[in-house]
Amino acid sequence: GPKVLQIPSHQIIDMGQMVTLNCDPVSNHLYFYWYKQILGQQMEFLVNFYNGKVMEKSKLFKDQFSVERPDGSYFTLKIQPTALEDSAVYFCASSSWGGWDTQYFGPGTRLLVL
Amino acid sequence: QQQVRQSPQSLTVWEGETAILNCSYEDSTFNYFPWYQQFPGEGPALLISISSVSDKKEDGRFTIFFNKREKKLSLHITDSQPGDSATYFCAASSNTGYQNFYFGKGTSLTVIP
Numbered sequence: 001g002p003k004v005l006q007i008p009s010h011q012i013i014d015m016g017q018m019v020t021l022n023c024d025p026v027s028n029h030l031y032f033y034w035y036k037q038i039l040g041q042q043m044e045f046l047v048n049f050y051n052g053k054v055m056e057k058s059k060l061f062k063d064q065f066s067v068e069r070p071d072g073s074y075f076t077l078k079i080q081p082t083a084l085e086d087s088a089v090y091f092c093a094s095s096s097w098g099g100w101d102t103q104y105f106g107p108g109t110r111l112l113v114l
Numbered sequence: 115q116q117q118v119r120q121s122p123q124s125l126t127v128w129e130g131e132t133a134i135l136n137c138s139y140e141d142s143t144f145n146y147f148p149w150y151q152q153f154p155g156e157g158p159a160l161l162i163s164i165s166s167v168s169d170k171k172e173d174g175r176f177t178i179f180f181n182k183r184e185k186k187l188s189l190h191i192t193d194s195q196p197g198d199s200a201t202y203f204c205a206a207s208s209n210t211g212y213q214n215f216y217f218g219k220g221t222s223l224t225v226i227p
Contacts, residue, residue: 004157033212042118043158043203043217056212091157100146100207105157 002026004106006092007074012112018080021109023092025075032075033093033103034067036060043091049075050098087113117141118206120218128226133191135221137204141214142185144206149178149189152201152220161202162189194225 005024013019025032034046047057049067064083069075075094079086089110093103121136137147145166150158164171164178164187171178175194180187191198201222207215 001159040219042116042219045212045215048212058212093157100148100163102160105159107155107157 002029002104004092004094004104006090006106006109008109009107010110010112012114013082015084015113016081018078019082019111021077021079021090021092021111022074023076023094023106025092025094026104029094029096029104031055031095031098031101032067032069033095034077035091035093035105037089037091037108039088046077046090048098055098082113084113087111115140116219117216118204118218120202120204120221122221123219124222124224126224126226127194129194129196131194133194133198133223133225135189135191135202135204135223136186137188137206137218138184138186139206139216140185141206141208143208143210144214145209146207147178147180147187148205149176150203150205150217152203158203191223194223196225196227199223199225 007022032049035043037043047061048055066078089108091108092106095101095103117140127133148163149161151161152158162173162176175192177190201220203220204218
């Protein structure tokens with residue numbers, strides 16, 4: 001089936017540094033999503049993105065977070081500066097259209113903030 | 115407050131048996147309930163979903179039973195196969211969009227040959 005790729009698979013950084021998580025969505029998909037999963041907890045919606053704009057964001061999407069997809073390249077999640085509580089697995093997803101269309105998830109990026 | 119709860123946390127069945135995974139939710143406005151299957155090292159994949167206007171949805175060996183009054187649903191996997199061994203997530207949402215889209219913590223299913 002369609003594949004979403006995430007780069008890197010693991011990232012370790014010091015608190016206060018900036019990190020960029022990269023997502024290569026399914027080609028010709030138009031809607032993009034980020035989710036966060038803390039170890040042992042449920043996955044939680046962060047943000048969705050369409051046509052160059054944030055459509056919805058949750059309370060977890062702090063001011064330190066930003067997303068973009070410049071010129072149809074990677075869909076990125078940037079955290080600047082990072083905090084200890086940002087340690088989690090971040091999943092990217094994409095879909096053809098919005099609403100409740102099937103989302104295809106990537107394998108996740110495991111972020112550890114020290 | 116956890117909006118979506120799943121039980122059991124882990125489940126082991128023999129090949130050929132029916133596995134029953136349970137899910138309950140808090141918000142009575144939830145009207146769409148997807149189930150995801152996740153294998154180790156991969157992201158979750160949509161397995162089957164149901165809307166609140168139905169009380170049953172079947173897709174091959176996978177069936178969702180939905181009880182709106184009790185705010186409960188269950189995923190039945192009949193004739194379980196070792197390849198079904200994975201973590202299963204129940205999720206719930208309403209028409210208000212992804213801001214109110216909640217996952218459960220998952221049930222880890224092991225099917226023994």
